[in-house]
Amino acid sequence: MALFDSFRGLFSSDMAIDLGTANTLVYVKGKGVVLSEPSVVAYHIKDGVKKVLAVGEDAKLMLGRTPGSIEAIRPMREGVIADFDTAEEMIKHFIRKVHKRSTFFGKPKIIVCVPHGATPVEKRAIRQSVMSAGARRAGLIAEPIAAAIGAGMPITDPTGNMVVDIGGGTTEVAVLSLGDIVYARSVRVGGDRMDEAIISYLRRQQNLLVGETTAERIKTSIGTARMPDDGRGTSMQIRGRDLLNGVPKEIEVTQAQIAEALAEPVQQICEAVMTALETTPPDLAADIVDRGVMLTGGGALLGDLDLALREQTGLAVSIADESLNCVALGTGKALEYEKQLRHAIDYES
Numbered sequence: 298m299a300l301f302d303s304f305r306g307l308f309s310s311d312m313a314i315d316l317g318t319a320n321t322l323v324y325v326k327g328k329g330v331v332l333s334e335p336s337v338v339a340y341h342i343k344d345g346v347k348k349v350l351a352v353g354e355d356a357k358l359m360l361g362r363t364p365g366s367i368e369a370i371r372p373m374r375e376g377v378i379a380d381f382d383t384a385e386e387m388i389k390h391f392i393r394k395v396h397k398r399s400t401f402f403g404k405p406k407i408i409v410c411v412p413h414g415a416t417p418v419e420k421r422a423i424r425q426s427v428m429s430a431g432a433r434r435a436g437l438i439a440e441p442i443a444a445a446i447g448a449g450m451p452i453t454d455p456t457g458n459m460v461v462d463i464g465g466g467t468t469e470v471a472v473l474s475l476g477d478i479v480y481a482r483s484v485r486v487g488g489d490r491m492d493e494a495i496i497s498y499l500r501r502q503q504n505l506l507v508g509e510t511t512a513e514r515i516k517t518s519i520g521t522a523r524m525p526d527d528g529r530g531t532s533m534q535i536r537g538r539d540l541l542n543g544v545p546k547e548i549e550v551t552q553a554q555i556a557e558a559l560a561e562p563v564q565q566i567c568e569a570v571m572t573a574l575e576t577t578p579p580d581l582a583a584d585i586v587d588r589g590v591m592l593t594g595g596g597a598l599l600g601d602l603d604l605a606l607r608e609q610t611g612l613a614v615s616i617a618d619e620s621l622n623c624v625a626l627g628t629g630k631a632l633e634y635e636k637q638l639r640h641a642i643d644y645e646s
């Protein structure tokens with residue numbers, strides 16, 4: 298059976314999937330990350346019947362811009378499946394996109410990462426979606442383990458390693474030692490919450506209504522976790538709707554304003570790290586003070602977040618190379634080195 302499995306492995310492209318709130322990435326065994334697209338599906342609705350119109354990048358362009366006949370949906374919320382059917386459509390689409398060869402051996406084995414705090418029901422939903430999307434076998438791996446492996450941390454050593462994965466939906470803080478999780482906590486603060494904070498700041502302070510897409514663009518262009526030293530920083534022109542008279546308006550926003558808008562979510566991320574440090578057994582906490590903290594996920598790219606975290610926690614902070622790809626790379630590595638990492642992959646529950 299083992300021989301047959303490895304023979305089959307040569308033909309089918311076994312995969313690792315990072316099913317994220319904001320982005321879904323697919324890693325193919327032996328090839329690396331071959332797909333990275335927004336977790337969005339757009340449907341065309343006619344006479345009450347829904348048909349998939351676009352998935353991924355093309356569907357994201359439609360978010361916030363759809364007429365009544367089109368619905369753009371993000372099936373993942375806070376790291377778990379919020380819309381089961383849509384998640385399945387999306388996974389199917391992405392698998393088909395990377396798995397064009399169909400042979401007798403065609404069905405791939407797939408490993409998917411799940412948030413540490415996912416409930417058994419949520420885990421079952423993810424496993425079922427992957428199976429009905431065409432997997433032969435579906436394994437689950439805890440996201441913090443995948444993130445740490447992907448960031449190249451020595452997680453199997455008998456020392457404490459802290460990884461902070463800041464995604465679209467959640468921030469997961471975890472302490473790992475000897476290849477397993479010692480402490481993990483997920484807070485529902487991530488890139489989406491930052492976008493919402495920008496939207497509500499502009500509404501309150503500037504009477505300007507902007508959509509999620511604009512808020513995200515502001516965040517990735519000039520967003521910062523720390524007040525600029527000159528009290529202003531750079532700026533950009535943005536457009537939205539003037540809430541006083543309802544017409545489109547263009548204004549300039551500064552980094553200082555965005556730092557103020559993002560203060561709360563940034564504070565919540567810092568607090569999650571502090572809580573983790575306080576709750577970790579003392580010897581492991583001492584290791585973390587020595588080795589510092591590793592940031593992964595798209596949120597790690599927020600301007601000066603590493604600095605803000607260092608100032609607030611006193612810990613050294615590094616940002617992983619390819620932080621957006623870390624979880625997918627780590628899940629992929631678990632697939633490549635399955636024998637060594639078997640204890641971390643769950644095929645059953």
Ligand SMILES: Nc1ncnc2c1ncn2[C@@H]1O[C@H](COP(=O)(O)OP(=O)(O)OP(=O)(O)O)[C@@H](O)[C@H]1O
Nearest residue numbers: 317318319320464465466467488594595596598599
């Ligand atoms: N340069 C940047 N500055 C700030 N935020 C960024 C930057 N680039 C990407 N992001 C944000 O990172 C988030 C996406 O990160 P990532 O792909 O790691 O999330 P995810 O894995 O889909 O979500 P989750 O892990 O919560 O399920 C988005 O909210 C995006 O706006």
Ligand SMILES: [Mg+2]
Nearest residue numbers: 317464594624
């Ligand atoms: Mg993620």
